[in-house]
Amino acid sequence: MTTLTTAERRGMQAISTPGGNILIVAADQRNGMKAAIADAPGGSNAITKDKLAEVKADLVRHLANHAPGILLDPEVALPKIVDDGVLSRDTALVVGLDASGFETQDGLKFTRFVDGVTARTVRELGGDVAKMLWYVRPDQQTEDSRVADEIRALVSECESAGVLLIVELLTYQLDGESDEQYRSVFPQLVADSAALAVACGAKVLKLQYPGSAEAAAAVTAAAHGVPWAVLSAGVDHETFIGQVRTAMANGARGAMAGRSLWKDSLSISPTTRQELLTTRALPRLRELIEAVDGS
Template sequence: MAGMTTAERRGYQMICGDEGAMMVIACDQRGGMRTLLADTPEAQSAVGTDILGDTKIDIATHLARHATAVLVDPVCALPKMIDEGHLHRSTALLVGLDDSGYASTPEGYRLSKLVPGISARRVRELGATGGKIMVYLRSDIPAANLHNLHLLEQVIEDFASEDLLLVVEFLTYALPDEDKARHAAALPSLIEGGSRLCLDLGAKLLKIPFPGTAQACANITRMAGEVPWAVLSAGVDHATFLGQVETAMANGASGVIAGRSLWKDCISLDREVTRERLTRIALPRLRELQAVIGRHMPRR
């Protein structure tokens, strides 16, 4: 497996806490955030990037301030978040490169997209600690992955040329005519297979869906070797995610990069409501996650 350079390792240290684990708040969503802020398609289309940016700034200020880092897209809140002093100096910054949504092939394969004009150099110019790329993968269907693996390979090479930390995330998915129960049963093997594809391309830090079982988590830890991996929340409820994090951490995960499970029922078009809920609801959830992480990675 590819080992981190000194610069990459320093970036990784900065997105980790004193115990050496990641507790990163993800708020790089755009379409998904619009659906939480407004009920109808018409109302959602009226939620502009300025509103999304203010919401992300509130999440960074009132929630991520208490975590190790925040993951933000480059479309809505940057560079304003930094230039206007909303990001605390102790909070590391990851910038998401993937664009909102995806294209589809006639077979139903998902084709990932990048935000135009965002490169490793631009991520550095935005003052970030590192970047994050997400691609869709079906490890059991090689033809489904050709475009996305090529995209991923280009991004990994770009960040290597800048010697900048890159988080590699993948999501798996069901095809339009696929039996949902059969797909759900295959998730552990699909997540293991997707992890292998990313590692084979040189990923040095993984953000992956919960692998489904303790054994699958242990398999990924063994496969990854020195490459750390964080579990994402995928929007599940907080109680479910706590259990997933407990299992993942007990079997080798190095932390969490989570968003919606923390703040999905806290954000509002009324910023005062958002700020109050982030403090009253999301922050205690964060503390519970930190307690789980701390049980498995005690402070150094």
């Protein structure tokens, strides 16, 4: 099992519930959050960067400040949300390092880093923990692949900077691969992605729900003691709660939820937004905390 440094251990504590499990509200989305705002009643497709920053600030103010941690991006949200005093001192800040979108090479997807943001600047932005997303196809990529080299390099950089890194992995459908083919290999891809990242030194994983209790247990075995949290991937709240309970019962160590919490609470109107975040999204967060801690 990979050992955490003292600084990394403090970061892990900061993003954990009283029960010792990971619980983070994900709000680093940019295009996805714009789409959620546009879909809301009275929404608009003309969402400026400043308007998106206002929405993210309200999401922190009325929802994420009630969670152990919040994941934010340095392209829109940071450092303004910290500098303006919106973020509670009791809520840990996870800084997302991945830029929006991806590039392709030989039919495979690769994420990009936000320009100028490194493990060192995570601290400068007020962050406690870093997060980086990689697209992975472990049936096509091995420990000597580009993605593996990138994971190793960032894990080492973050450890040297005293910053815990959450490694987020997303599998995806290849060109020419049928829906049925992808569904059949998906659980194994999630487990093999975890194994690949752990082999590259990952210390905390953010993973897709692999589909079943048996598959979640296989992911836990593949992670070799490295804690993993399940991501919501845009499913509805009720579905995600069920996934979290199953994953936790089979070795997962927490959850990172974004759209399942707030996708229908981001009105253009600040007043309506506050009401929906408080009366709709916040009860969901409390239910999620209960699911994670098993109470």
